[in-house]
Each structure stands twice: as C-alpha cells, then as structure tokens.
Amino acid sequence: MFDFSKELDLEAQRRRAAFYFLAPMIIALFCVAAWPLLRTIYFSFTDTSLTNLYGGEWIGFDNYLQRRELSSGRVIWRGTLVDPAWWNAVWNTVRFSVISVFFETVFGLGIALVLNAEFRGRGWVRAAILIPWAIPTIVSAKMWAWMLNDQFGIINDILVRIGILERGIAWTASIDTAMTAVLIVDIWKTTPFMALLCLAGLQMIPRDIYEAAKIDGVHPLKVFWKITLPLVRPALMVAVIFRMLDALRIFDLIYVLTPNSKATKTMSVISRENLIDFDKFAYGSAQSTLLFAIIAIFVSLYIWLGKVNLSGEGNQ
Amino acid sequence: MTRTPWEWTRLIGFYALVVVIVVISIFPFYYAILTSFKSGTAIFEINYLPVDFSVQNYITVMTGRNFIRSVINSVFISGVTVLLALFLAVTASYALSRVRFRGRSLLLITILGVSMFPQIAVLAGLFELIRFLGIYNTPWAMVLSYTIFTLPFTVWVLTTFMRDLPIEIEEAAIIDGATPWNIITKVFMPLLWPALVTTGLLAFIGAWNEFLFALTFTISETQRTVPVAIALLSGASEQEIPWGPIMAASVIVTVPLVILVLIFQRKIVAGLTAGGVKG
Amino acid sequence: MAEIILKNVTKSFGQIEVIKGVDLLIKKGEFMVFVGPSGCGKSTMLRLISGLESITTGEMTFDGEVVNNVIPSKRGVAMVFQSYALYPHMNVYNNMAFGMKLAKSGTGDIKQRVEEAAKLLQIEHLLDRLPKQLSGGQRQRVAIGRAIVRDPRVFLFDEPLSNLDAALRVATRLEIAKLHHDMGDVTMIYVTHDQVEAMTLADRICVLRDGYVEQVGTPSELYEKPDSIFVAGFIGSPKMNFLEGEFADAFDCSTLGIRSEHIDFCDENPVWQGEVVHTEDVGSDNYIFVEIGSKEPLIVRSPGRKGSVYGMKVGLKPQDQHLHRFNREGRPIR
Secondary structure, three states, rough: OOOOOOOOOHHHHHHHHHHHHHHHHHHHHHHHHHHHHHHHHHHHEOOOOOOOOOOOOOOHHHHEEEEEEEOOOOEEEOOOOOOHHHHHHHHHHHHHHHHHHHHHHHHHHHHHHHHOOOOOOOOHHHHHHHHHHHHHHHHHHHHHHHHHHHHOHHHHHHHOOOOOOOOOOOOOOOHHHHHHHHHHHHHHHHHHHHHHHHHHHOOOOOOOHHHHHHOOOOOHHHHHHHHHHHHHHHHHHHHHHHHHHHHHOOOOHHHHHHOOOOOOOHHHHHHHHHHHHOOHHHHHHHHHHHHHHHHHHHHHHHHHHHHOOHHHHHHH | OOOOHHHHHHHHHHHHHHHHHHHHHHHHHHHHHHHHHOOOOHHHOOOOOOOOOHHHHHHHHOOOOOHHHHHHHHHHHHHHHHHHHHHHHHHHHHHHOOOOOOOHHHHHHHHHHOHHHHOOOHHHHHHHHHHHHHOOOOHHHHHHHHHHHHHHHHHHHHHHHHHOOHHHHHHHHHHOOOOOHHHHHHHHHHOOOOOOOOHHHHHHHHHHHHHHHHOOOOOHHHHEEEEEEEOOOOOOOOOOHHHHHHHHHHHHHOOOHHHHHHHHHHHHHHHHHHHOOOO | OEEEEEEEEEEOHHHEEEEEEEEEEEOOOOOEEEEOOOOHHHHHHOOOOOOOOOOEEEEEEEEEEEOOOOOOHHHHHEEEEEOOOOOOOOOOOOHHHHHHHHHHOHHHHHHHHHHHHHHHHHHHHHHOOEEEOHHHHHHHHHHHHHHHHHHEEEHHHHOOOOOOHHHHHHHHHHHHHHHHHHHOEEEEEEEEEOHHHHHHOOEEEEEEEEEEEEEEHHHHHHHHOOHHHHHHOOOOOOOOEOOHHHHHHHHOEEEEEEEHEEEEOOOOOOEEEEEEEEEEEEEEEEEEEEEEOOOOOEEEEEEOOOOOOOOEEEEEEHHHHHHHOOOOOOOOOO
C-alpha cells in the first residue's frame, strides 16, 4: 500500500539476514535430530533388522502390542507393552530419576546455603565441589566401581572399620545394592550442578531481606522456609526439571557401573541392548520411541501446567 | 570478638560441614590418583594415604596399543564438534536474540527441547544415517551425532549472553552502516569472546564425556574415544579387571579437565546458570 | 544539509499507535529540538528520522527523496546516543573510523577526517584510549566526533546530556551550539525533555504530546504565543500561573495564564490581593508566592532582593499585554 520504493526497510533487511543466519542451524538440527527421530519412529512400525536396514516391512503396532490367537483358541499378547523386562526398566528409570533428583536437590540446596554464607576459603570449597562435575561420567563410574569393589574396595573397608557392616558386600553385583550404588555415584556426580544452580538462585535474593528478618528476630529456620525457599523456588524448579529430564535418559553410568544387572537396567539401556546387541532393531526402536513419548508428555505437561517462561522472552 | 559457647558450637559445626563437603567431593579423585601410582599387588592393599609412587600403570596405559590414539580421537572429535557448533550458533543466536520475527519463541523452545532429547530416541535413525553416509566407525560419525547436543546448548547460552548486550551499541553500528554480518563479526564477537570461550569449553566437556553414541558408532579399537576406551579397557583375561591402568587412564583424561574447570571456574558457573536458570 | 519533510507520519508498535499523524518541515541547516514529557513520542520521532524504525504510514522525504524504506546508513544520518554507545573494544580512533572503514574509504582519507574531527573537539590526545579510560564528558565528545566523521546530512541527538552532571551539561550544551554554528548548514535534530535545553539550543522547537505535534515555532514564539495551555505550561520556568473560575471569568476566558515576570505589585486598585506564603530567592530574582484564593498560589517575580515579606498582604496587577487567555478547549483567545 505504501510501497514507495522497492528498497527493504531496516526491519525487513534484518529479518532477511536472520533467515540466512538461522537456516544452517535449522538444517543441521533437522539432520541430526528431527530426521533420525522420525526414522526411529518409522522403524518401530516395521520389522527392520540391524543387518538389513532397508529390508523392513510395515507391521503396524506389532512391536508395541500384538494379539495372536493360537489354533487352540488361546490368546497370547506380545510386544513391548506386555514385556516384563520393559516394565522393569520403566520402573528402574522412574525409581532412579525420582530418588536421585530428590537427593540431589536436597544436598544441592544444602551445599548452596553453605556456600552462600561468607567464610574464609569459600572460593576453594566452590572449586572443590566442581571436581565431581568435571570428571567424565565413565571415569567416575570406574573410580567408584573400584571404591565399591567387594574385596578391595575402600568403601567396604571404611564401613567395616566403623562397624556398620560386618563384612564387605558386592555393591555393584548384588541385586539388592546395585541401584544404591548407581544412586550414590549419580548423586555424588550431579549434586555440584544442582548446588551451583541453587547458589545462583540464592545470590539473586537481596541481602537486606535477611538483615530485616534478623533485626525482627525471626528464627533462622523460619527464615529458610518462609523467605529463602519461596524465593529460590522458581530457579529450583527449572533446575529440577532439567535434572529430571537428564535422569530419565540415563545410560552411561549404569552401562559401566552395573553391566547387565536387572536391578538397574533403565529404558535407555534396554532399548540400546535390543537395538544393537540383540539385533532386535525394530523392537528397540519401539522402546526408544516410547521413552521419547514419555519424556515429551512430561515436558509438555510441565510447560503447560507450570506456564514456565523457558525462553526468557519476558526479560525484554 | 568474644563468642558464647553456643556460637562456638555453631562455628565448629559449620566448618565440620564444609570439611565433609570438600572431602566427599575430592576423595574419589584423590583415591584414583593414589591407586594409579601403586604397582603390582600393592593395589590390593587398602591405604588411605599414599604409600607407593610407581609410574608402572601409566607406562602400561601409554604404551598400550590404542590409548593415545583414543585421546587423539577424542580431542579431534570434541574440537571439531565444538568449532562447528560455535560457528553455526553465533549467527543463529544473533538472529534469535536481536531480530524480531514471528515464531521466535517457538523456535527457542524447540531448540531447548532438542537439547533435552533422550539421545536413545535418535539412535536408530542416526545409525541408519551414518551407515548411509558411509561414516560408520569414523570420527565423523561422532562429529555428526554430537551436534545434537552441542548445537542447541551453544545456541541457547549464546542467545542468553547476546540478549544482555546493550541495544544502543548495535544501533550505533547500524547508523555507522554495519550490516548484520558486520555487527556479529566486528562488534559482537569481540565483545563476546569470553562467553564464546566458556560456551565452547562447556560444549567441549560435553562432547569429551559422551558415551552412548561413541559406543554405538565405533567398532574397532583404533576409532574409540577415551570414555569408550576406558569403559572397555580389559586385562589379560575376562575376569581380571586391570584396575591400576584404568585408574591411570582415568587420571590422565581427568586432570586436564579439572585444571580447565578450576581456571575457568567463575565463567563456567556463569555459563551453566545462563543455560539453566534464566527461566 | 537536508530538508526533511514528514507528511501524515504514523508509527504503531503492534496495536499501540505511538505517533498519530505528524506533519513537519525541518529546514536545511536548522537546529530543531523535539521536546515533551516522557512518553510523548519524541524519541520515536528521532528513531523514525534516523531509520532505526520505519514509519507505519505516511511519507518522509530528505531533500525531496522519499526515504520511508531507506536504511539509516543510506540516509546520511549520524546519531549521538544518550549512553554514548561507544564500541567498548575499540579505541577512540577506531570508534570514530568504524563507519568509514565499513564504507571502505581509503586509509589516508579516514585518518584525515578522524584527525580533523578530533581537533575540532579537542580530543586528539585521546585517540589511543579505550572508552572505559575516558570520563563521561570525554566519551560524549567521542560520540559526537564519531558522528562528525560520518559527514552526515542530518545530525541526530538523543538526550545526549542527560548522563552528565549539571556543570558539564551547561558546558557541553554550549559546545553543541558552537558546533552547529561551525558546521554551517548541517541539519540537527535534538531530543530532550528539558525545556531549558530546548530554549537555549533550538532554532525552532517542536513540542510533542501523546504522539501529536502541539506546536512548532521559535523559542520566543512558543514563549510569547503558546498555542495551547499545554505548551504554555511546558515552556518557561517557573511555570506559567494558571487561574480558573471567577479569576478567569473576570477576563472573559476559561483559563487565564500569566507568567511570573508579568505581574506587578501595586497598592492602588490591585486586581488581585493576597498574603505572601512563601518566597524563593534564586539570587538574581526573588519568586514570591502569593495566596489569592486560587487553586495554587500565584508566583510573582520580583527583580533584585527584598527583605523578608513573609505574611505580608500585597496587591497585584497583571500586565494586560501579556495576558494569555484560553478557551474551554485549551486554545488561546486572541
């Protein structure tokens, strides 16, 4: 309507530049994320095998759930959704995620409160707690595997010396303690991350609030529950969701620390096992699709319910 | 300043807590170092303080067939992945933080979503893609697959950093005749280089530590990355786990990371928080 | 060097219309000041002229050429920002040379122009410094220098003095005025919320309010013949006295305006009578607040010094030729 010249105004010029700037990234993400995801979902509806990637045929939902009537008239159900191993993995994953994130949050908040106090050597302590975070997961799995060794492990030695245990236990091999071992290592490794995020949240609380509370003679515990916690809650919730999503997809620690233990096998572990090791490529694809669906639903619910402004757009 | 007994108790309790936190944090690493310097059967005696100083385990690892190769693989893969991600992310995050266009929030949310992806969900599809491209069992398989987490992460963090740059500096550049490309290369990049280093370092650590893709997309020992090499390091027989060399290898790959993290401590915390809690 | 014409220009951000139809002529070589309260649209006007924002409807021409969709650098504008907006990583020389470098001018040419500008602003000795090593006033000079180097058709200032302290502000104001004089025929547009700045610098002032132009005119025109109560109240310090109700009725208007210096004390046949409730001595003048029963006390300027008059009963008389009578719509009755 007011097209006085063919020239683009500044805004239009910038939008065009933005398009060219974004295109390579979007194409890259499409290639490494969207396309493989779609292919995985596709494979889950076929009978593709690892050795014959292009020979799969469409079999519908059979990898998920399949009803078969035998000649005797008996009906049997097959597929991931009735596979006890799968449900065991789901249970392990959920158990692991909830417990580990819970303890990481509690310990992380505790450490953050300590680091938020002013004392000599605070910088050193903060550096020290970054060490577990900096160590590669596989390395920490191996370190702890050695420390938790049944015969020569230092953990058993300590526990026996102080009289908690009578005799060393096979932490990683025993069905009863394998999950505990995994939890210990994960909590040890990830609490620093939580602590740092909590600390960042705590440091955004203005100091004078505490001073006002101190002058008013409010009990420190009450200060924590009534002032600190509500104020760090938004930061804490974001940290918890990030950790939760991370925990739900855990693979490496469990694969290395407790290989082949039924007590710790998670969804990621069992999916990969089927995909690659057992050559049930399509079946594994169905399981990884389910894991994706669970996480996707979880995230959508969270964003929808929490109305979380993850993009930070409101800051502008 | 005099203190009441109650204050003394609190002070001592507080420092005891600090000591516990520090000891738990660093003990496993300390113990790994201690173990790595033990030789032969000394490894099976439990000591709390260093008793031995033998570099035998280090020699075993370094002269082992493929460990050095693995380190080179890891350095190459992580380095290339990070450079690629930063290159794509700098321009993309300029567009995301500085240009008004429709669907920007949606795009940001999608990128964040991709970074939270369960990696197993793309494993089958990536496997096919990598086979199709003929890069199975080469470093390029990892460079390609690691992009799924390094790219969204770098885009997200750099977008947060760029958003904080003053708008007037950009407008001054526009008046001076700078195109968006000029603004990025001549004005923003020089201002953001500390953020670029931090983001790159964090992405590097992520790529360095990755295990699932590296395990799945390599088959021969020479192509392994460090985490896979350590995880699959085996002794003469199946039962005999070579703890000494494993600890030595662990120390070798961890010490540089720990040093880097300690040097960049403050910046890392800023980067992590930018990627995390700016909600 | 440019004549700028705005024809029925509007600007909307989403649903919100910020500039609601502005017609304005800015003459070649003129020093035009946009003034108005915060939110009146004066900064948006400047950004529209700079090209940082494009106009929603209407037409804008520079020397007869339509520039609606022309990007800033092609309009030949230079801008001095409130926060100076110097490039923190470049030294003063490079800050000033950046635009010319982008335009791919020759090194010799750039050097000459930067040095000329530096000399004009007396910042030659600062050329190697980084912005963080400069004081506020020095930064402001560099920002102006950067604009001069661009050799613009139009010079834009966005509240350039508001980050400086009071003494520096007056000195820099003087320099900007001198700069305009020295640069001859460069058109300058200056945004401020400070009417004193506007009065002292402007060839003409454009008073904006709620996205409309209230009045355009020379400082004395605005002062002596305001087109509305708003302009009358906005221009001049202390503020013009406004009287309503029976005070205004007596002069056949809805609102009567009279400036403090246009009221005389008189003991015989005073028009108004009242008690002195407050005085302000600013040195050269005395401002005497007289309670005459109107909404606010009447402010009367009394040159020179007076002893304490607090509580005194006084008689007042306005100078008839300086009365401003306004109708119900706030427009002057002439």
